[in-house]
Amino acid sequence: MSNKAVSYAGPGKVEVIDTPYPEFELKDGPGVNPANVGRKVHHGVILRTIATNICGSDQHMVRGRTTAPEGLVLGHEITGEVVEVGRDVEFIKVGDIVSVPFNIACGRCRNCKEGQTGICLNVNPDRPGSAYGYVDMGGWVGGQAEYVLVPYADWNLLKFPDRDQAMEKIMDLTMLSDIFPTGFHGAVTSGVTVGSTVYVAGAGPVGLAAAMGAQLLGAAVVIVGDLNEDRLAQARSFGCETINVAHGSVEDQLEQILGVPEVDCGIDAVGFEAHGHGGDAGKEAPATVLNSLMDITRAGGAVGIPGLYVTGDPGAVDEAAKKGALSLSFGTGWAKSLSFATGQCPVMKYHRQLMMAILNDKAPIAKAVNAGAISLDEAPRGYAEFDAGAAKKFVLDPHGLISRN
Structure with missing residues (x-):
């Protein structure tokens, strides 16, 4: 199956590329820590991305202000529909619509058990803490793509209770992966x-x-x-x-x-x-x-x-x-x-209560940040306008599932 994604192409540049469809194994590629290559992810799921947002943290890399390698697939703000589940996944099912915390956590280490999911000890050989599509974060492939692999799915994912309600409020709910909890x-x-x-x-x-x-x-x-x-x-x-x-x-x-x-x-x-x-x-x-x-x-x-x-x-x-x-x-x-x-927000500490605030009309976060949806192919324009100071939160819609009304 085909897959398109947004990648870092050098200072000031991003491009939409063809990239491999995810498998339940972490492959070698730009930014992947060698110690993570070949890591089996039977505890993961593959998502069809519904919404994936451009973040100011992405802009730091795109401006050339980090040591990110060219070719790195970007994106750590991910909301999607489960299309495949790994062998060891028990509770998340195909068809679920879920929010993905930007910080990847195993759920097994001391820090995860204490709720410090931003500094998981088992997902990044370089240092505590990990994230999708980000420099020095272990090399987990980013989610500004049509499809993305999410590890430790039963632990990491926040399932939305009702599919129709979730799609109705998707522009608010997509903020649960990072910026609203952060x-x-x-x-x-x-x-x-x-x-x-x-x-x-x-x-x-x-x-x-x-x-x-x-x-x-x-x-x-x-x-x-x-x-x-x-x-x-x-x-x-x-x-x-x-x-x-x-x-x-x-x-x-x-x-x-x-x-x-x-x-x-x-x-x-x-x-x-x-x-x-x-x-x-x-x-x-x-x-x-x-x-x-x-x-x-x-x-x-x-x-x-x-x-x-x-x-x-x-x-x-x-x-x-x-x-x-x-x-x-x-x-x-x-x-x-x-x-x-300081440090990464432990998204799981907050995302369910903020989801409930959104679903019950107590937190119109998409309106507050002036969110607007664009296609995956329009990502380079979104990055350029955001970098120029646009007062807008750009939400990428890889499959055309979000209403443009």
């Missing part, structure tokens, strides 16, 4: 509760998801900061306050909104390609957001960091940043007794 995780780990004041750095899809997550948790005020006016307008569309960080200090603008220059909870939804604030807004300054959050988060507060940071960035502004070393004012964090939470 944003929500940022809000949870920053300590958001009823009455909190919250600052979200970054109005991309994860930042907007964090803002909606903070609202669901009962925040009194959610303020989103960015340089992109279209993305800030998107944040205002569902009740957030906004500040343009190019227009002056974050503290001063917060004080104009809140009466004080600080918030209870800070969230970094930007990551390692951050730019400066104020007069330095056009320059890349990777530690800017983290240092700003330490300044504006109240003493005793917490900073959630769902934004991506890496240990290898060939395009970084200095030698230290190329290795993931940033000039942080850690003394500020220490003096203020701040707590920090």
